[in-house]
Amino acid sequence: MPATVIDGKLQSERVAERVKTLASELNLQTGKKPGLAVVLVGDDAASQVYVGAKTRKAAECGFHSVQHTLPSDTTEDQLAELVDQLNADPTIHGILVQLPLPDGINAPRIIQSISAEKDVDGFHFLNVGMVGVGEFANAFVPCTPAGAMLLIEQIHGRDLSGLNAVVVGRSNIVGKPMANLLIAHNATVTVAHSRTKDLPGTVRQADIVVAAVGRPHLVKGDWLKPGATVIDVGINRVPAPDKGENKFRLVGDVDYAEAAQVAGAITPVPGGVGPMTISLLMANTLVSAYREAGLPKPSFSLDK
Numbered sequence: 001m002p003a004t005v006i007d008g009k010l011q012s013e014r015v016a017e018r019v020k021t022l023a024s025e026l027n028l029q030t031g032k033k034p035g036l037a038v039v040l041v042g043d044d045a046a047s048q049v050y051v052g053a054k055t056r057k058a059a060e061c062g063f064h065s066v067q068h069t070l071p072s073d074t075t076e077d078q079l080a081e082l083v084d085q086l087n088a089d090p091t092i093h094g095i096l097v098q099l100p101l102p103d104g105i106n107a108p109r110i111i112q113s114i115s116a117e118k119d120v121d122g123f124h125f126l127n128v129g130m131v132g133v134g135e136f137a138n139a140f141v142p143c144t145p146a147g148a149m150l151l152i153e154q155i156h157g158r159d160l161s162g163l164n165a166v167v168v169g170r171s172n173i174v175g176k177p178m179a180n181l182l183i184a185h186n187a188t189v190t191v192a193h194s195r196t197k198d199l200p201g202t203v204r205q206a207d208i209v210v211a212a213v214g215r216p217h218l219v220k221g222d223w224l225k226p227g228a229t230v231i232d233v234g235i236n237r238v239p240a241p242d243k244g245e246n247k248f249r250l251v252g253d254v255d256y257a258e259a260a261q262v263a264g265a266i267t268p269v270p271g272g273v274g275p276m277t278i279s280l281l282m283a284n285t286l287v288s289a290y291r292e293a294g295l296p297k298p299s300f301s302l303d304k
């Protein structure tokens, strides 16, 4: 039986609807709007698309939404100054500095200079540490793993006791926080990466596979345990000559056509984890605004 397709676009719209409702309640109670500042440095084409999507979604959710677009020759000090200004701006509850930053800018320094209370990406060491020790009450969880968890929840519920999860990729922004969230939900977790000896054999143990590698179609159908849940985080642009000269299409890290014949459930690319990332960014910004207003933290579980 072909796999259930996990509709990330639909689920992301559900999250965004809830954000919108809660933003209007905040506005009624306090007269304030959640404020998101998105900072883009340089003219990377893919980054422009993502940043535009984030700024638009924030406006759709009824947020105060500002985008700062700086030229590629911006200095590190100029960028740090903008971050300081946003840290001090009471109308801003979330700051996102789009990565990658141009060469010559020390990205870790800039990211760590964002106030932890406004770090809606969840990249500040304070948030990373809270997620690492399972202290979620005041942590911003990185948007991509948080969105992936909500999709997993649609299939398995919130308690993953007894299930084996394999995360392929160990980056600080996806793989590692993903592993921490799966552990917090009681899964038995293996993290694989480029130095893993038997990747197909490792993936075959998994009831839940999360692929966050950046290699188009790396994970094959015959690597999967039949019935496994497959979460494809990868976003890869590959040439699509059938669409015309110099045309591209987006594909994931999983060979979707093969995997869909073996998996129990699978996320597509596009339309899977990507849209969830953007909605979870809105959710984090909303939570930040609620916190600043002294209101109880809203939750974002996707009950069916």
Ligand SMILES: NC(=O)C1=CN([C@@H]2O[C@H](COP(=O)(O)OP(=O)(O)OC[C@H]3O[C@@H](n4cnc5c(N)ncnc54)[C@H](OP(=O)(O)O)[C@@H]3O)[C@@H](O)[C@H]2O)C=CC1
Pocket (backbone or CB within 6 Å): 144, 168, 169, 170, 171, 172, 173, 174, 175, 192, 193, 194, 195, 196, 199, 212, 213, 214, 215, 218, 233, 234, 235, 236, 273, 274, 275, 277
């Ligand atoms: N959907 C979304 O919202 C988002 C999607 N992405 C996408 O997710 C993917 C991963 O992103 P990110 O984590 O930032 O990437 P990184 O490049 O930071 O990390 C990639 C990881 O994959 C591992 N890896 C690379 N090649 C192999 C291989 N052949 N076999 C096994 N492991 C391998 C690397 O191992 P090692 O550590 O040993 O080098 C590394 O741990 C990308 O396609 C990116 O575009 C990213 C962020 C958000």
Ligand SMILES: Nc1nc(=O)c2c([nH]1)NC[C@@H]1CN(c3ccc(C(=O)N[C@@H](CCC(=O)O)C(=O)O)cc3)C=[N+]21
Pocket (backbone or CB within 6 Å): 049, 050, 053, 096, 097, 098, 099, 100, 121, 143, 144, 235, 250, 269, 270, 271, 272, 273, 274, 275, 277, 278
């Ligand atoms: N500070 C920072 N925070 C990030 O969260 C961050 C970042 N930098 N740099 C780049 C990555 C990548 N990322 C994506 C978000 C949404 C989609 C997304 O919506 N994808 C759509 C397709 C979009 C398209 O058509 O290109 C989909 O998968 O359906 C993809 C990728 C966030 N990132």
